[in-house]
Amino acid sequence: xxxxxxxxxxxxxxxxxxxxxxxxxxxxxxxxxxxxxxxxxxxxxxxxxxxxxxxxxxxxxxxxxxxxxxxxxx
Numbered sequence: 001x002x003x004x005x006x007x008x009x010x011x012x013x014x015x016x017x018x019x020x021x022x023x024x025x026x027x028x029x030x031x032x033x034x035x036x037x038x039x040x041x042x043x044x045x046x047x048x049x050x051x052x053x054x055x056x057x058x059x060x061x062x063x064x065x066x067x068x069x070x071x072x073x074x
Contacts, residue, residue, distance in 0.1 A: 010036060022067055029071075030060075 018032040034041040048055060063071070 020071065022063070022071075023061075 015036070018028050018036070019026050020029070021027075030044055031041045034044040037044065048060065
């Protein structure tokens with residue numbers, strides 16, 4: 001079993017800076033989650049797709065082109 005003291009501690013500011021308000025919901029991008037977990041974005045998405053039953057129905061959604069462009073411009 002892993003030692004909790006050896007776990008990587010991520011500052012709150014780092015996490016908070018990766019949270020966006022989209023469609024009246026606080027969300028994180030898959031690329032930001034993958035970075036926090038130290039995995040490739042495509043691997044994170046693969047695992048979510050393989051294990052959909054483990055996630056709530058509203059766990060993820062795809063951004064529209066306008067939403068993506070708005071995020072890219074900030």
